[in-house]
Amino acid sequence: xxRILNSTLGKHLQTAIGPILLIGIWEALCxxxxxxxxxxxxxxxxxxEGYEILPILPAHLLAxxxxxLGGFALSIAVGIPLAVMITYSPVLRRLIYPLILMLxxxxxxxxxxxxxxxxxxxxxxxxxxAATVAFFPIVISTAAGLDSIDRELLELTRSLDASSLKVxxxxxxxxxxxxxxxxxKVAITLAVIGAIVAEFIGADTGLGYLILTNSGxxxxxxxxxxxxxxxxxxxxxxxxxxxxERAVCPWYTxxxxxxxxx
Amino acid sequence: xxxxxxxxxxxxxKRFSTQANDSVLALDKVSLNIERNQFVTLxxxxxxGKSTLLKIIGGILSPTDGAIQFGxxxxxxxxxxxxxxxxxxxxxxxxxxxDNILFPIDMLGWNVGEYxxxxxxxxxxxxxxxxxKALPNELSGGMQQRVSICRALIYDPQMLxxxxxxxxxxxxxxxxxxxxxxxxxxxxxxxxxxVTHSIPEAVLLADRVVIMAARPGRxxxxxxxxxxxxxxxxxxxxxxxxxxxxxxxxxxxxxxKVIQ
Numbered sequence: 001x002x003r004i005l006n007s008t009l010g011k012h013l014q015t016a017i018g019p020i021l022l023i024g025i026w027e028a029l030c031x032x033x034x035x036x037x038x039x040x041x042x043x044x045x046x047x048x049e050g051y052e053i054l055p056i057l058p059a060h061l062l063a064x065x066x067x068x069l070g071g072f073a074l075s076i077a078v079g080i081p082l083a084v085m086i087t088y089s090p091v092l093r094r095l096i097y098p099l100i101l102m103l104x105x106x107x108x109x110x111x112x113x114x115x116x117x118x119x120x121x122x123x124x125x126x127x128x129x130a131a132t133v134a135f136f137p138i139v140i141s142t143a144a145g146l147d148s149i150d151r152e153l154l155e156l157t158r159s160l161d162a163s164s165l166k167v168x169x170x171x172x173x174x175x176x177x178x179x180x181x182x183x184x185k186v187a188i189t190l191a192v193i194g195a196i197v198a199e200f201i202g203a204d205t206g207l208g209y210l211i212l213t214n215s216g217x218x219x220x221x222x223x224x225x226x227x228x229x230x231x232x233x234x235x236x237x238x239x240x241x242x243x244x245e246r247a248v249c250p251w252y253t254x255x256x257x258x259x260x261x262x
Numbered sequence: 263x264x265x266x267x268x269x270x271x272x273x274x275x276k277r278f279s280t281q282a283n284d285s286v287l288a289l290d291k292v293s294l295n296i297e298r299n300q301f302v303t304l305x306x307x308x309x310x311g312k313s314t315l316l317k318i319i320g321g322i323l324s325p326t327d328g329a330i331q332f333g334x335x336x337x338x339x340x341x342x343x344x345x346x347x348x349x350x351x352x353x354x355x356x357x358x359x360x361d362n363i364l365f366p367i368d369m370l371g372w373n374v375g376e377y378x379x380x381x382x383x384x385x386x387x388x389x390x391x392x393x394x395k396a397l398p399n400e401l402s403g404g405m406q407q408r409v410s411i412c413r414a415l416i417y418d419p420q421m422l423x424x425x426x427x428x429x430x431x432x433x434x435x436x437x438x439x440x441x442x443x444x445x446x447x448x449x450x451x452x453x454x455x456x457v458t459h460s461i462p463e464a465v466l467l468a469d470r471v472v473i474m475a476a477r478p479g480r481x482x483x484x485x486x487x488x489x490x491x492x493x494x495x496x497x498x499x500x501x502x503x504x505x506x507x508x509x510x511x512x513x514x515x516x517x518x519k520v521i522q
Contacts, residue, residue: 152352159344160369161370
């Protein structure tokens with residue numbers, strides 16, 4: 001029995017059992033208690049109505065995807081240089097750090113309307129709002145990664161008279177990579193949230209827009225279907241970042257997999 | 263100063279400031295003269311300033327007072343003529359064994375390709391043949407430390423500073439590596455400063471054992487070791503070896519009793 005449980009197929013089955021069970025119970029309860037469809041549709045109804053909006057789905061999915069990826073890219077482009085500045089200059093650390101913390105402590109949903117006002121309606125505000133939500137963990141994890149460098153290794157590079165640029169590119173940056181990726185994995189899921197918030201307040205495409213309009217029309221099944229697509233998008237993006245991590249720092253991920261297989 | 267001196271320390275004092283305007287005297291007027299190609303071991307109890315002294319010798323820390331001459335000129339910053347081996351291997355986890363060995367060449371901006379053969383020779387020398395492509399996490403602690411010794415040898419510094427390099431290894435690997443280090447040292451003559459907690463290890467390796475005392479850190483005794491070379495674990499059975507170990511223990515523990 002334990003052999004079956006520990007086999008690869010067995011492990012996949014164990015992960016699948018949860019969702020399958022949830023869907024089964026959900027369907028049964030909806031039918032049993034005659035729950036109104038606008039309140040909580042049964043899974044079967046969600047899939048049927050979801051199938052009907054399939055033709056218009058790709059355009060909305062792509063709009064959200066662009067905002068997420070654009071915001072993610074922007075947050076990396078801003079976050080990593082900021083983290084480098086914070087790590088290398090104590091003056092800049094004292095100067096920038098409180099500002100970053102201040103920005104982080106303001107609820108993003110609250111400043112989204114202002115950002116919308118500044119950058120305009122549609123994809124642009126989607127990208128900017130996604131980036132403001134996602135950039136904090138990137139700054140923090142990159143700064144922590146650059147700080148985690150072994151002091152003795154730095155002493156070694158000093159005795160070899162290596163330029164700081166070379167030490168940065170060939171020692172500190174690769175050393176920080178696993179940290180940076182743990183920040184990126186949080187950031188990508190936050191970027192999805194940011195993009196949806198932006199679509200709620202100012203867009204005419206995107207999955208967030210679909211949710212908003214359909215819930216207004218009490219098409220709850222469609223809302224649930226879009227939520228499903230949205231969570232699948234989030235999962236796919238998360239695993240994409242993880243796959244890039246495996247390619248960029250194989251020495252680190254091989255460690256993690258080994259620990260998992262013990 | 264004798265002609266073959268490579269490094270001399272004159273009244274080196276190091277004071278660390280602590281909180282509340284207090285300060286700790288880590289080293290008190292240490293004077294040492296180190297001859298070229300000599301194997302010097304530093305022993306002493308914890309807190310005797312061994313590591314501080316090593317950092318000063320390596321140019322990583324500057325002394326509060328006193329002067330250090332290296333190769334005839336004052337030592338003010340880390341020098342590429344002083345190679346370092348630490349207690350932990352501190353390898354780059356993404357680089358293979360051979361690329362870790364070549365790391366200093368890369369940092370110095372030299373042609374890495376030209377040193378590949380030398381790196382392979384070093385890998386053979388420390389008995390890691392066949393593991394050149396392995397990543398650090400695929401090597402045991404002892405093997406990683408061998409890689410870090412090769413890394414210190416590849417750019418051929420005149421002096422090698424080893425800060426308890428075998429301290430984190432198990433006893434058997436430790437003995438193995440001590441003997442191996444002696445063999446490497448015979449093949450590639452270098453001045454070695456080796457810090458250790460182990461008195462037998464200090465005697466087995468050294469031409470000269472410098473015994474330090476704590477609070478304040480200072481040189482207690484400077485003991486020449488005239489045991490025949492090449493040495494092996496058999497050397498430890500010689501009565502002269504036992505006498506030296508005994509003398510050092512007396513010096514360290516005797517000192518401690520006086521303090522108490």
